[in-house]
Amino acid sequence: MLNSFLALISAYLLGSIPFAIIMVRILKGVDVRDYGSKNAGATNVYRVAGIKVALLVGLLDLAKGFAAVYFIPRIFQPADILSLLQLQLICTVAVVLGHMFTIFANLKGGKGVLAAAGAFLALLPLEVGLAFVLFIVILSLTGYVSLGSICAALFLTLFVLFERFILNKNIPDELVLLSAIISIVVVLAHRSNIGRLIAGTENKIGKGSSAE
Numbered sequence: 001m002l003n004s005f006l007a008l009i010s011a012y013l014l015g016s017i018p019f020a021i022i023m024v025r026i027l028k029g030v031d032v033r034d035y036g037s038k039n040a041g042a043t044n045v046y047r048v049a050g051i052k053v054a055l056l057v058g059l060l061d062l063a064k065g066f067a068a069v070y071f072i073p074r075i076f077q078p079a080d081i082l083s084l085l086q087l088q089l090i091c092t093v094a095v096v097l098g099h100m101f102t103i104f105a106n107l108k109g110g111k112g113v114l115a116a117a118g119a120f121l122a123l124l125p126l127e128v129g130l131a132f133v134l135f136i137v138i139l140s141l142t143g144y145v146s147l148g149s150i151c152a153a154l155f156l157t158l159f160v161l162f163e164r165f166i167l168n169k170n171i172p173d174e175l176v177l178l179s180a181i182i183s184i185v186v187v188l189a190h191r192s193n194i195g196r197l198i199a200g201t202e203n204k205i206g207k208g209s210s211a212e
Helices: 002-016 019-028 042-049 051-070 072-076 084-100 113-123 125-142 145-165 173-189 191-199
Strands: none
Touching (some): 019 042, 145 191
16 A cells, blocks of 8 residues: 555656746746746747747656656556556546646646646557547647647547447446546636637637646
C-alpha cells in the first residue's frame, strides 16, 4: 500500500511541474500568467513566447503525463491489492490533477488536456492518436483550440465506448470509466470557453483567451 501511495504522490508532483511558467521564465524572462489568457498552458505560451517555446512546453506536458502513467507505476511495482492497470489509472488522475492544480503555483495550472493526452497515450495509444487527428482537423477548420480540445476529449470516450460495447474489444471497464471521467473534467475546465463559443466571443489561436 505504501508503494501505491508513493506512486500517487509522485504522479501528482510530476504533473505539478509548471513547464509553461518555467520555460517562459527561462527563455523569455517573463511570467506567462501576466499576459494573454493568464493561463499556464501551451496555448497561452504560444501567444506570449511564440511557437517554438509553445511546442517545447507542449511536448514536456505530454511527456510528464506519459511518464506518470507508464514509468511511475512500474518503478513502484503495485502491491498485491492493486494491479498494474489500477495503479496506472490512479496515476492518470493524479498527474492530470497535478497539472490543473499545481502545488508549485498556488494550485493554478493549465487545463489538463496535454497531461491527460500523455497519460492516455500510455494506455490507449491508437485512440489518442485518432483524437489528436480530430483536434488538428477542428483547429485547422475553426482556429479554436478550446473547441478542438473539447471535441478530442469527447471523441476519446465515445470511441472507447464504441470499441468496448460495439466491437467487443477487450478494454477494462475501469479504463472506460476513467476515460469518461477525464473527458468530463476537461469539458468542465473549459466551461468558460464554452460560454464564449456559444456567445461568439471566443478568440482564435494567436488572439486573447483560449484553452490549454
